[in-house]
Amino acid sequence: MKPPAFDYLRAATLDEVLEALWEGGSDARILAGGQSLLPMLNMRLARPSVLVDVMHVDALRQVTASGDALKIGAAVRQAQIEHRADLVGELPLLAAAIPWVGHMQTRASGTLCGSVAHADPSAEIPLVLLALLGSVHLRSRKQRRTLKADDFFTGMMATARADQEVIEAISFPLARPDTGYAFREVGRRHGDFAIVACAAVVDRKGARLAVGGVADMPMARPLPLPEEGSALDDALETFAWDLNARDDLHATARYRRELVRRLGRQVIEEAVRRRDGVTPPPTGHQQDAA
Amino acid sequence: MPRLSATSRHPVSFTLNGRPVRGEAEPRLLLHDFLRHVIGATGTHVGCEHGVCGACTVQIDGAPVRSCLRLAVQSDGAEIRTVEGLAPSPERLAILQESFREHHGLQCGFCTAGILMSLDAFLRGNPDPTEAAIREVLSGHLCRCTGYTPIVAAAMTAAARLRAEEPSHA
Numbered sequence: 168m169k170p171p172a173f174d175y176l177r178a179a180t181l182d183e184v185l186e187a188l189w190e191g192g193s194d195a196r197i198l199a200g201g202q203s204l205l206p207m208l209n210m211r212l213a214r215p216s217v218l219v220d221v222m223h224v225d226a227l228r229q230v231t232a233s234g235d236a237l238k239i240g241a242a243v244r245q246a247q248i249e250h251r252a253d254l255v256g257e258l259p260l261l262a263a264a265i266p267w268v269g270h271m272q273t274r275a276s277g278t279l280c281g282s283v284a285h286a287d288p289s290a291e292i293p294l295v296l297l298a299l300l301g302s303v304h305l306r307s308r309k310q311r312r313t314l315k316a317d318d319f320f321t322g323m324m325a326t327a328r329a330d331q332e333v334i335e336a337i338s339f340p341l342a343r344p345d346t347g348y349a350f351r352e353v354g355r356r357h358g359d360f361a362i363v364a365c366a367a368v369v370d371r372k373g374a375r376l377a378v379g380g381v382a383d384m385p386m387a388r389p390l391p392l393p394e395e396g397s398a399l400d401d402a403l404e405t406f407a408w409d410l411n412a413r414d415d416l417h418a419t420a421r422y423r424r425e426l427v428r429r430l431g432r433q434v435i436e437e438a439v440r441r442r443d444g445v446t447p448p449p450t451g452h453q454q455d456a457a
Numbered sequence: 458m459p460r461l462s463a464t465s466r467h468p469v470s471f472t473l474n475g476r477p478v479r480g481e482a483e484p485r486l487l488l489h490d491f492l493r494h495v496i497g498a499t500g501t502h503v504g505c506e507h508g509v510c511g512a513c514t515v516q517i518d519g520a521p522v523r524s525c526l527r528l529a530v531q532s533d534g535a536e537i538r539t540v541e542g543l544a545p546s547p548e549r550l551a552i553l554q555e556s557f558r559e560h561h562g563l564q565c566g567f568c569t570a571g572i573l574m575s576l577d578a579f580l581r582g583n584p585d586p587t588e589a590a591i592r593e594v595l596s597g598h599l600c601r602c603t604g605y606t607p608i609v610a611a612a613m614t615a616a617a618r619l620r621a622e623e624p625s626h627a
Contacts (some may be wrong), residue, residue, distance in 0.1 A: 168507070169487065169490075169506075170487070171549075173463050174463045175460070175463075177530075177531075198528075198531070202523075209487075209525065220531060243599055270597030272511060272514055272522060273526075274520050276522045276526065299569065309490075357593060357596045
């Protein structure tokens with residue numbers, strides 16, 4: 168349970184990061200908060216030849232609310248965003264989901280971009296990014312490109328990032344008027360991996376539901392609003408089966424499908440109430456809610 | 458900082474409980490092993506080594522962090538606090554430690570150092586916590602002896618005493 172040997176490079180500039188990735192290719196790994204990579208190293212599930220520590224690169228520590236999005240750099244820790252003064256106003260969905268990301272002790276170190284790069288199918292931050300149709304900003308020595316979340320996640324812990332690319336930042340579209348957001352999760356204990364997590368975005372025209380913990384990656388699709396007869400239940404039924412749930416140690420496929428039906432409806436109804444101002448936006452922290 | 462080679466040891470220095478320390482580490486050496494084997498500070502315990510049990514929690518730059526998910530070389534230049542830094546003097550326990558003792562908040566003590574470091578950091582930022590908030594902090598730790606009830610009671614008692622001691626927090 169000790170990591171295998173690797174070189175360590177504490178990058179001071181983004182150019183150093185890009186150069187190291189260009190040289191190292193698939194043998195190089197970005198080390199940010201380390202809350203996914205270090206367990207993988209300790210369990211010898213990853214054997215990179217060099218770790219490129221990006222946490223001291225000033226250009227990657229930026230958080231900018233510009234125009235209609237909050238852009239979060241690769242070296243920004245989850246706790247920093249969790250305690251951002253107006254997170255509930257800017258990104259109510261992220262505010263509701265972030266207390267479910269691991270534990271206080273892992274959020275103090277882990278980064279948002281790291282969670283997106285790791286792409287665990289039950290992780291909350293990729294789920295929120297997909298629900299909001301956020302963007303992933305990639306950069307290599309040769310090019311910069313921006314992918315929408317639904318083009319970025321490609322499978323079980325697999326993404327469209329090339330070996331020479333670093334996730335420079337991710338962008339979450341800011342809360343829009345006349346729109347409601349809701350997040351719910353079922354796990355064995357708070358902080359455990361989600362058995363099913365659901366995130367809903369609802370405006371006047373329709374709903375968008377993203378589901379984590381069931382398929383190989385977070386999945387989202389448009390759904391009808393609840394007032395339209397049985398249309399929502401029918402669509403949730405189809406979505407639940409389309410996710411191809413599997414039995415595992417934590418839950419059966421049948422239980423997961425049932426959670427998609429029930430949690431899916433609950434988050435959409437909750438998001439409708441928020442859209443209509445019937446219930447206040449999520450407060451994020453349990454401490455505040457209590 | 459140049460690229461540190463996997464096969465040699467490199468100088469690492471940081472502040473530990475207010476005092477400068479230094480030693481040498483290969484890049485792959487975990488922070489808890491550096492603390493225990495290089496520095497000789499064995500108060501920090503090593504449990505699961507993949508970030509689940511919380512036994513190895515220390516404070517890095519004021520925040521509670523799993524030291525099994527941190528490399529020694531990453532910690533160069535940091536400010537680190539461990540359980541050895543809690544008591545104000547060898548004869549006196551910290552208020553948090555004293556509360557654990559009174560409430561029987563530990564039996565074997567394996568998880569205790571990590572729990573203390575999490576609660577110490579949390580109570581600094583949240584002097585008047587709800588029991589639910591304490592339980593949420595403790596969800597990042599596994600204790601196999603006492604159950605969590607006496608640990609929660611100890612934390613609530615410590616919070617009340619710390620508030621009484623520092624009225625500015627009330």
